[in-house]
Amino acid sequence: MNGNITMASENAVSAKMAECYFTINGRRYNFMQMVDFTAEVEKKKSTVPILGRPMEGNKTVGLKGTFSGKAHYNQSVMRKALTEYKDTGTDIYFDVMIRNSDPSSGVGAQTVNILGCNTDKITLAKFDAAGEWLEEEMEGTFEDWNMPEMFNELQGL
Structure with a gap:
């Protein structure tokens, strides 16, 4: 293989080995009901x-952050925040912390804090007579992020 270094399969990070926390109005919630999340x-x-x-150039002039996710429909935290906005006119901004950590992988852990999140839409109520369980979609924008913990660099990268 001409000395080609390849990734060891155990260094793939398990999709399920993550933590997700929402901080809303100073209260931190363990959003363990999240099924997936992407920022x-x-x-x-x-x-x-x-x-x-003849070729035009391209210059970056700004950034836009968006998030989306799916969760089990078994909490009212986000509906409560939406109701507060409806009743008071005060919109709710919140932070999301995602930590990926697979102990069987040599890459260690990565933590990303998604800051200044604001939802675009929230499921208010639902049912599904033919379904097995209820899930809800979530999407919105965010204004900043930081990475207090980063994956280890793999040998050969």
């Missing part, structure tokens, strides 16, 4: 015309 940052770019070449 993404999109780079906003402007096109830059450049004299002397």
Whole structure:
């Protein structure tokens, strides 16, 4: 293999070995009912015309953070926050902490704090007479993040 270094399979991080906490109005909730969660940052770019070449350039001019996830429909925390906004006009911003840690992997753990989250839509009520259990989708935007803990760099990276 010409000395090609490859990743050891045990260094794949298990999708299920994670923790998820929401902090809303100073109270930290263990959102163990989350099934999946994704936070993404999109780079906003402007096109830059450049004299002397046919190819335009691209310059990053900002960032936009969005999140989405799915949870078991078995908590009222987010509906309570939405009701508070409806009743008072005070919107709720919250933080989400995601920690991935698979003890069988050599990469260690990574913690990402998603800050200034604000939902775009929340399921108010639901049922499914043909279903096995209830789940709800969640999506929104966020304004910042930090990474107090990062995966170890794999040998050969």
